[in-house]
Amino acid sequence: xxxxxxxxxxxxxxxxxxxxxxxxxxxxxxxxxxxxxxxxxxxxxxxxxxxxxxxxxxxxxxxxxxxxxxxxxxxxxxxxxxxxxxxxxxxxxxxxxxxxxxxxxxxxxxxxxxxxxxxxxxxxxxxxxxxxxxxxxxxxxxxxxxxxxxxxxxxxxxxxxxxxxxxxxxxxxxxxxxxxxxxxxxxxxxxxxxxxxxxxxxxxxxxxxxxxxxxxxxxxxxxxxxxxxxxxxxxxxxxxxxx
Amino acid sequence: xxxxxxxxxxxxxxxxxxxxxxxxxxxxxxxxxxxxxxxxxxxxxxxxxxxxxxxxxxxxxxxxxxxxxxxxxxxxxxxxxxxxxxxxxxxxxxxxxxxxxxxxxxxxxxxxxxxxxxxxxxxxxxxxxxxxxxxxxxxxxxxxxxxxxxxxxxxxxxxxxxxx
Ligand code: HEM
Ligand code: SF4
Ligand code: FES
Numbered sequence: 073x074x075x076x077x078x079x080x081x082x083x084x085x086x087x088x089x090x091x092x093x094x095x096x097x098x099x100x101x102x103x104x105x106x107x108x109x110x111x112x113x114x115x116x117x118x119x120x121x122x123x124x125x126x127x128x129x130x131x132x133x134x135x136x137x138x139x140x141x142x143x144x145x146x147x148x149x150x151x152x153x154x155x156x157x158x159x160x161x162x163x164x165x166x167x168x169x170x171x172x173x174x175x176x177x178x179x180x181x182x183x184x185x186x187x188x189x190x191x192x193x194x195x196x197x198x199x200x201x202x203x204x205x206x207x208x209x210x211x212x213x214x215x216x217x218x219x220x221x222x223x224x225x226x227x228x229x230x231x232x233x234x235x236x237x238x239x240x241x242x243x244x245x246x247x248x249x250x251x252x253x254x255x256x257x258x259x260x261x262x263x264x265x266x267x268x269x270x271x272x273x274x275x276x277x278x279x280x281x282x283x284x285x286x287x288x289x290x291x292x293x294x295x296x297x298x299x300x301x302x303x304x305x306x307x308x309x310x311x312x313x314x315x
Numbered sequence: 316x317x318x319x320x321x322x323x324x325x326x327x328x329x330x331x332x333x334x335x336x337x338x339x340x341x342x343x344x345x346x347x348x349x350x351x352x353x354x355x356x357x358x359x360x361x362x363x364x365x366x367x368x369x370x371x372x373x374x375x376x377x378x379x380x381x382x383x384x385x386x387x388x389x390x391x392x393x394x395x396x397x398x399x400x401x402x403x404x405x406x407x408x409x410x411x412x413x414x415x416x417x418x419x420x421x422x423x424x425x426x427x428x429x430x431x432x433x434x435x436x437x438x439x440x441x442x443x444x445x446x447x448x449x450x451x452x453x454x455x456x457x458x459x460x461x462x463x464x465x466x467x468x469x470x471x472x473x474x475x476x477x478x479x
Contacts, residue, residue, distance in 0.1 A: 224439055234339065239328050283447075284343050285339075285447055289343070302430045302447065303430050306431075307430075
């Protein structure tokens with residue numbers, strides 16, 4: 073892309089205090105080499121329209137706060153370059169499957185609550201050890217490899233937004249929460265396997281997944297939640313895997 | 316959580332997520348086709364019962380009568396006549412496609428749900444390809460498509476003799 077060209081951003085606008093009717097607004101933005109969609113939105117906010125609401129923090133695909141729907145797919149705005157979209161026209165909408173707070177800012181509360189539901193932390197049977205841990209938990213390289221991929225999650229909700237099951241079943245925990253369930257379940261330092269199974273064993277739980285794999289398709293960190301879910305189901309159906 | 320959505324909004328959302336598979340890769344196409352073929356088979360199943368039972372004679376078809384033999388023959392001939400219509404034949408060919416796809420892809424989904432034929436967890440490198448879309452899964456998906464196309468060609472040929 074040449075340094076002087078321009079793109080047209082068509083941006084979803086929604087202000088609950090302003091009648092609450094969603095609409096779209098167009099902005100022309102000059103581009104530069106390496107420019108991301110987040111750069112373009114910041115340009116709009118600084119130069120064209122300060123009323124536009126966006127959420128971001130790290131600008132380097134680490135914090136997970138800038139997720140939005142860009143040309144139809146859930147993506148991180150800071151991790152999506154204008155040039156890779158190969159289009160002079162970019163449609164920017166908030167994440168699907170979540171309530172909208174304002175403009176491009178989706179409300180992640182329900183997503184985080186589902187994450188909390190699966191108890192995303194190590195659980196030890198010994199209450200004293202749980203509260204005031206004194207031991208070191210040793211783990212082999214191979215034991216680490218079983219879950220470390222799933223520990224890369226930055227809780228950006230792109231997978232949650234892509235999931236066709238979440239969009240019609242709001243009580244389904246979603247790919248992120250289920251992948252984290254497996255991440256702790258398969259961790260050799262964890263001692264709460266039965267409890268973890270009970271949390272998601274149900275018609276609106278892990279069995280609801282239809283393996284459409286859209287979560288793994290959009291995950292910016294390569295977490296592959298669909299893989300974690302199928303591996304978890306294998307554990308639940310055929311019993312715990314050995315070493 | 317969002318407020319409760321009304322029935323129509325849920326229906327529109329459901330149809331959109333079922334019927335718009337593009338941009339999400341091969342597995343989403345599988346999801347959509349499995350849904351559509353499943354619903355088509357279910358509708359066909361109902362229509363099939365209705366058609367054999369009700370098209371000619373209604374429920375009386377099922378009662379034993381003195382002239383049962385001749386009556387059954389007449390119902391048979393009339394049903395065949397009613398069904399000998401290129402539209403029904405084309406419909407059956409399409410159902411052949413869907414049944415073949417649904418069966419093979421259904422077996423693939425069973426295996427995948429059991430955790431079979433998937434890759435192993437790996438440390439994600441840049442440009443990582445999800446292991447859930449393993450070569451085995453893709454091969455099985457394309458096998459179900461190939462099988463379905465074969466069924467379509469076979470039935471089309473049976474009805475319309477296109478290959479003769
Ligand atoms: C060899 C026979 C069959 C196999 C192996 C099979 C397998 C499957 C599988 C694995 C799914 C996907 C479940 C999921 O998405 O998690 C499915 C979906 C479906 N099947 Fe079948 N099926 C068979 C026959 C039938 C028949 C005879 C009917 C209708 C009477 C039917 C109706 C449906 C419907 C409506 C769906 C969509 C629901 C869903 O996506 O969960 N299937 N089938
Ligand atoms: S699994 Fe991937 S897409 Fe889902 S929240 Fe975690 S990092 Fe984001
Ligand atoms: S701003 Fe942190 S992930 Fe995009």
